[in-house]
Amino acid sequence: MNVEFINPFLIALLNVTSTMANLKLTPGKPKLKADNLAKGDISGVIGMISPQTRGSLSITFEQGLILEIMQNMLGENPGKLNEEVSDLVGELTNMVTGGAKKLLAEKGYDFDMATPAVVCGLNHTISHKANGKKIIMPFTSPYGTAFIEICFEE
Amino acid sequence: MNVEFINPFLIALLNVTSTMANLKLTPGKPKLKADNLAKGDISGVIGMISPQTRGSLSITFEQGLILEIMQNMLGENPGKLNEEVSDLVGELTNMVTGGAKKLLAEKGYDFDMATPAVVCGLNHTISHKANGKKIIMPFTSPYGTAFIEICFEE
Numbered sequence: 159m160n161v162e163f164i165n166p167f168l169i170a171l172l173n174v175t176s177t178m179a180n181l182k183l184t185p186g187k188p189k190l191k192a193d194n195l196a197k198g199d200i201s202g203v204i205g206m207i208s209p210q211t212r213g214s215l216s217i218t219f220e221q222g223l224i225l226e227i228m229q230n231m232l233g234e235n236p237g238k239l240n241e242e243v244s245d246l247v248g249e250l251t252n253m254v255t256g257g258a259k260k261l262l263a264e265k266g267y268d269f270d271m272a273t274p275a276v277v278c279g280l281n282h283t284i285s286h287k288a289n290g291k292k293i294i295m296p297f298t299s300p301y302g303t304a305f306i307e308i309c310f311e312e
Numbered sequence: 313m314n315v316e317f318i319n320p321f322l323i324a325l326l327n328v329t330s331t332m333a334n335l336k337l338t339p340g341k342p343k344l345k346a347d348n349l350a351k352g353d354i355s356g357v358i359g360m361i362s363p364q365t366r367g368s369l370s371i372t373f374e375q376g377l378i379l380e381i382m383q384n385m386l387g388e389n390p391g392k393l394n395e396e397v398s399d400l401v402g403e404l405t406n407m408v409t410g411g412a413k414k415l416l417a418e419k420g421y422d423f424d425m426a427t428p429a430v431v432c433g434l435n436h437t438i439s440h441k442a443n444g445k446k447i448i449m450p451f452t453s454p455y456g457t458a459f460i461e462i463c464f465e466e
Contacts, residue, residue, distance in 0.1 A: 202441075205359020205368065205426025214359065214429045241439070248441035272359025272426055273465060275368045279436025285395070287356075287402035288427035311427060 164188055167306050170257030179230040186296035195283040196305035200239050202251025205272035213288045213310030217251050220302030244276045318342055321460050324411030333384040340450035349437040350459035354393050356405025359426035367442045367464030371405050374456030398430045
């Protein structure tokens, strides 16, 4: 998996959080995921399929960050992870994946997206099982950290 | 979503656990998922796409049950959820979805599967975000409970 393939996801998340939530995330360096799992409190997971490959993507948020995003996008902060926050994470997962899908299509990679599922549980971890390299991208903010992880079949 | 669409997943899980792990799960009645979320300790999540629809599926295990399945399939029980258990849940998710895909194809529903991601975290919940009905199927055993959840766009 090359950087041409990863950047669209990074760009899409930064776009979505800055335009929708007026929040500037600071992207860290994408890394191959080895032992150090991303941990977080709520995650969107979505499958992607193209004629050439298939894989999965997750976006994981720490509670403080997703509540700040909710506050900025919807003007309400429930103070905990509830069904509205879960729905928001599902929508963010769709928006980021949809944004990346569009950028990837311009480069000649056509993907179909499945629908997202959202996992809620303090300090959970996610492990992607496609047989390709696992890439993890951290995004920091004063409110907490987000991680995108992607993995595609080679 | 009709029962013709659900039964293949039920049958596939019962087949896999009985043939691979020599373990008889008792299926409960499929239900529309409302408030009562399935909770569990480790889950496989996978996306599915067909020409007509797209959706997501999860299989959630309580720790005691997945460790018993691991003991029966691989002759080892690590006593906790580690990377080997996570890989096993990924493989079970592939096997169950692949089995259901085959049965669905015989009925004229052709699906492509994405690749699974596995979530690990005590007492997490999963919420599927496709806009169709959410179906949850419980499976009980002396070692703990498993849940299959599926949701497809209408």
